[in-house]
Amino acid sequence: MARFSFASLIRNAVSGNARWPAQWRQAAPKPEYDALIVGGGGHGLATAYYLAKEHGVRRVAVLEKGWLGGGNTGRNTTIIRSNYLWRESEGLYDHALKLWEGLAAELNYNVMFSPRGVMMLAHNHHDVMVTKRHVHANRLAGIDNEWLTPEQAKAFCPILNISRDIRYPILGAALQRRGGTARHDAVAWGYARAADALGVDIVENCEVTAIRRRPDGAVEGVETTRGAIRAPRIGVVAAGHTSVVMAMAGVRMPLESYPLQALVSEPVKPVMPCVVMSNTIHAYMSQSDKGELVIGAGTDAYNSYSQTGALHISSHTLDAICELFPNVRRLRMLRNWGGIVDVTPDRSPIVGLTPVPGLFVNCGWGTGGFKATPGSGHVFAHTIATGAPHPINAAFTLDRFRTGRLIDEAAAAAVAH
Amino acid sequence: MLLIHCPYCGMARPEIEFRHAGHAHIARPADPAAATDEEWAAYLYWRDNPKGLIAERWRHVHGCGRFFNAVRHTVTDKLLATYPAGAPRPEIDLP
Numbered sequence: 286m287a288r289f290s291f292a293s294l295i296r297n298a299v300s301g302n303a304r305w306p307a308q309w310r311q312a313a314p315k316p317e318y319d320a321l322i323v324g325g326g327g328h329g330l331a332t333a334y335y336l337a338k339e340h341g342v343r344r345v346a347v348l349e350k351g352w353l354g355g356g357n358t359g360r361n362t363t364i365i366r367s368n369y370l371w372r373e374s375e376g377l378y379d380h381a382l383k384l385w386e387g388l389a390a391e392l393n394y395n396v397m398f399s400p401r402g403v404m405m406l407a408h409n410h411h412d413v414m415v416t417k418r419h420v421h422a423n424r425l426a427g428i429d430n431e432w433l434t435p436e437q438a439k440a441f442c443p444i445l446n447i448s449r450d451i452r453y454p455i456l457g458a459a460l461q462r463r464g465g466t467a468r469h470d471a472v473a474w475g476y477a478r479a480a481d482a483l484g485v486d487i488v489e490n491c492e493v494t495a496i497r498r499r500p501d502g503a504v505e506g507v508e509t510t511r512g513a514i515r516a517p518r519i520g521v522v523a524a525g526h527t528s529v530v531m532a533m534a535g536v537r538m539p540l541e542s543y544p545l546q547a548l549v550s551e552p553v554k555p556v557m558p559c560v561v562m563s564n565t566i567h568a569y570m571s572q573s574d575k576g577e578l579v580i581g582a583g584t585d586a587y588n589s590y591s592q593t594g595a596l597h598i599s600s601h602t603l604d605a606i607c608e609l610f611p612n613v614r615r616l617r618m619l620r621n622w623g624g625i626v627d628v629t630p631d632r633s634p635i636v637g638l639t640p641v642p643g644l645f646v647n648c649g650w651g652t653g654g655f656k657a658t659p660g661s662g663h664v665f666a667h668t669i670a671t672g673a674p675h676p677i678n679a680a681f682t683l684d685r686f687r688t689g690r691l692i693d694e695a696a697a698a699a700v701a702h
Numbered sequence: 703m704l705l706i707h708c709p710y711c712g713m714a715r716p717e718i719e720f721r722h723a724g725h726a727h728i729a730r731p732a733d734p735a736a737a738t739d740e741e742w743a744a745y746l747y748w749r750d751n752p753k754g755l756i757a758e759r760w761r762h763v764h765g766c767g768r769f770f771n772a773v774r775h776t777v778t779d780k781l782l783a784t785y786p787a788g789a790p791r792p793e794i795d796l797p
């Protein structure tokens with residue numbers, strides 16, 4: 286792997302940037318591995334990287350039906366934060382946030398992690414109570430989160446409209462200063478490159494079509510559009526398609542898949558220094574380094590694999606954006622798109638074992654898993670390598686929907702994360 | 703936005719008149735006190751989440767107010783049938 290450094294940047298700049306080598310191999314699948322990862326999004330690639338790096342499991346392949354990071358990893362609005370309500374979630378998401386802080390150096394790849402602060406707005410009395418409860422819970426757990434008055438919120442994000450006479454007035458906000466954004470593609474590419482350098486095969490255009498089981502029930506391997514592959518351990522990290530893949534092993538999941546959409550505006554000069562989220566009116570906004578305003582909307586109401594959301598959902602979000610940020614009203618939207626998110630009943634992920642020996646699952650991140658990418662891969666690699674969950678993901682079992690030990694971030698985080 | 707045919711009103715109306723109400727034909731355990739954890743989990747949480755045909759409930763909230771069921775394809779979102787609550791799921795052959 287050619288390392289990126291100041292010297293290599295200079296060298297390649299003077300040679301017209303024509304001599305950069307490929308950052309990872311185009312691997313063809315081998316007949317057998319020690320572990321297979323189904324799904325080449327950020328979570329799958331991170332899992333493969335930590336398997337190789339921390340557990341010495343290097344005969345690993347990541348099987349991706351399309352292109353690397355072409356799923357939700359490449360479609361999300363990249364908001365990163367860890368101010369969740371419950372102890373279990375705080376542990377998982379803050380583990381990820383700590384890894385984000387050192388990730389570019391760890392991977393020798395600029396993932397453009399930018400802890401510019403994430404502000405979550407409160408619009409009514411209920412929001413104020415819930416948000417303050419989060420602030421207190423987080424501070425007890427040692428996670429930074431602070432309450433801002435409307436004036437303080439406006440000082441932090443000057444384009445915010447804090448008039449009292451709008452439909453959803455701003456009564457205050459929670460601010461996590463360590464939160465922010467990262468470059469989504471770079472996260473997939475950085476993990477892919479680092480995993481490849483440790484010997485992991487990254488196989489694109491390779492759709493898993495069946496999971497084969499031994500007579501004793503344990504997994505034996507998979508069938509794919511590029512042939513059969515054997516492996517004693519399989520980790521399914523297929524986001525919106527998890528139910529489809531798990532059905533290949535006869536496992537029903539507590540998941541529903543919905544389209545979630547986002548939009549970007551035409552690029553403008555820097556106007557927005559932070560991320561602003563409003564769960565109550567389903568609107569999220571930040572500004573990319575290219576100058577586009579990146580806007581996230583809500584999910585459609587019904588299950589779908591269409592990868593497009595309905596127009597009335599995004600126009601509802603734009604109504605809210607125009608009210609909260611009146612000076613962006615005249616901007617045109619350049620693109621909008623959808624991704625299929627896998628939502629659990631308690632809005633918390635499932636990371637752990639399944640009833641099928643050798644089969645592991647990492648899913649249910651729904652509308653908010655980008656922020657967890659490094660932490661999710663890290664604890665899932667531990668789970669696959671040792672056959673038992675890491676203490677950080679121990680509560681996020683599939684079985685909790687039978688026992689009733691839910692981690693109810695649904696009530697806690699409204700709908701989106 | 704979908705155009706949804708309400709079987710009670712007898713006409714196709716825009717999706718925003720309706721509210722989606724989850725998977726159809728999921729029966730609550732008849733004797734709740736006797737149901738096992740597995741049965742409760744199946745009723746409350748396990749879902750087929752199919753990539754293909756799904757039977758789902760809709761309610762015509764801004765119309766007649768009544769619940770009915772629909773069969774929809776989850777890749778095209780095309781509604782292939784709507785039918786009154788209580789009626790069996792229609793057989794639909796995909797081309």
Ligand SMILES: Cc1cc2nc3c(=O)[nH]c(=O)nc-3n(C[C@H](O)[C@H](O)[C@H](O)COP(=O)(O)OP(=O)(O)OC[C@H]3O[C@@H](n4cnc5c(N)ncnc54)[C@H](O)[C@@H]3O)c2cc1C
Nearest residue numbers: 324326327328350356357358361362364493624654655656
């Ligand atoms: C519009 C939108 C906005 C979002 N905004 C945020 C946000 O601001 N902050 C945040 O934290 N999260 C956000 N999310 C959620 C976040 O994107 C996801 O939780 C996260 O990216 C999931 O990562 P993943 O690697 O599990 O999934 P993916 O990146 O979707 O990867 C799964 C991969 O599995 C592959 N696959 C599926 N089936 C098969 C098969 N049979 N064989 C082989 N491969 C298969 C898919 O092609 C896909 O590439 C958003 C999501 C969307 C759609």
Ligand SMILES: [Zn+2]
Nearest residue numbers: 708711762766
């Ligand atoms: Zn009606």
